[in-house]
Amino acid sequence: MTPDDDAGWVRTARDGAVLTVTLDRPDQLNAQTPATWTALAAVGESLDDAVRVVxxxxxxxxxxxxLDRSLFSPDPGTAGGLGELARLPTEETQERIRRYQSGFRWLRAPGIVSVAAVQGHAIGAGAQLALACDLRVLTEDAVLRLPEATLGLVPDLTGTSTLVELVGYSRALEMCLTGRGVGAAEAHAVGLANAVVPADRLDAAVTELVTAITAAPVGASRETAALVRSAVRNDPATQDAAERAAQTRRLAELVGGA
Known part of the structure; x- marks a missing residue:
């Protein structure tokens, strides 16, 4: 994709089973607009079965x-702005937000593992985008922050469910209500970051992680990822049954391929 306004400043690059998605608006610190979320959703819709890691x-x-600062305008004439969104009929407002959320939720789609490479600031929609991924590698200077409540809003881009999964109820509540910044060291300690590295090691660390993920046989990798995801919500008996079913499929494939 061309990194311009029409494409939401999102570009993609494919290398075998690995798809890299880049927010490419560095002069504005990769501030997001509805066009960004539409572009991200389109990436998710275009995935093929050969992609294993995003x-x-x-x-x-x-x-x-x-968020791009222009979106905070109360002017209903600002396309995609909060003023416009607030004046829509309730059902239309919620449908619009649902479409925005689809640009985030696909990052945990079956069949892929998503990795966020986070440097510097990840604020609001930026933090929620990092949280939407399965795994996160942070640089030592990275800071995540969810300031929505302090601005009179709520995190509405899938951030609350993913944050609670990662750090638990009480810590998630405190982070969301205070809107404070969470530095890389704390993020690693509480489970928000899988690894913290110097800035000049970010690319190498992500490459090493992706290489390790793709080293496992694709079928086993996808079944295991699905099991770990379902374990968050399943009761033990249901999860045990899911494990039995998945292992039965793996055994059948292994024996069949012998």
Whole structure:
């Protein structure tokens, strides 16, 4: 994709089973607009079965500083702005937000593992985009922040469910209500970051992680990812049954391929 306004400043690059998605608006710290979310959703819709890993990055010194400032305008004439959104009929407002959310939710789609490479700031929509991924590698200077409540809003881009999964109820509540920044060291300690590395090691660390993920046989990798995801919500008996079913499929494939 061409990284311009029409494409939401999103570009993609494919290398075998790995798709890299880059927010490419470094002069604005990769601030997001509805066009960004539409472009991200289109990437998700275009995935084929050969893609195993999606790496999500932000160009420049920050991952994403969140919403483009123009969207905070109360003017209903600002396309995609909060003023316009607030004046729509309730059902239309919620449908519009649902479409925005689809640009985030696909990052945990069956068949792929998503990795966020986070440097600098990941604020608001930027933090929620990083949280939407399965795994996160942060640079030592990275800071995640969810300031929506302090602005009179709520995190509405899938951030609450993913945050609670990662850090638990009480810590997620505190982070969301205070809107404070969470540095890389704390993020690693509480489970938001899988790894923290110096800035000049980010590319190498992500490459090493992706290489390790893709080293496993594709069928086993996808079945295992599906099991771990379902374990978050399943009761033990249901999860045990899911494990039995998945292992039965793996055994059948292994024996069949012997």
């Amino acid at each position: 790496v999500l990055r932000g160009a420049g010194r920050s991952f994403s500083a969140g």
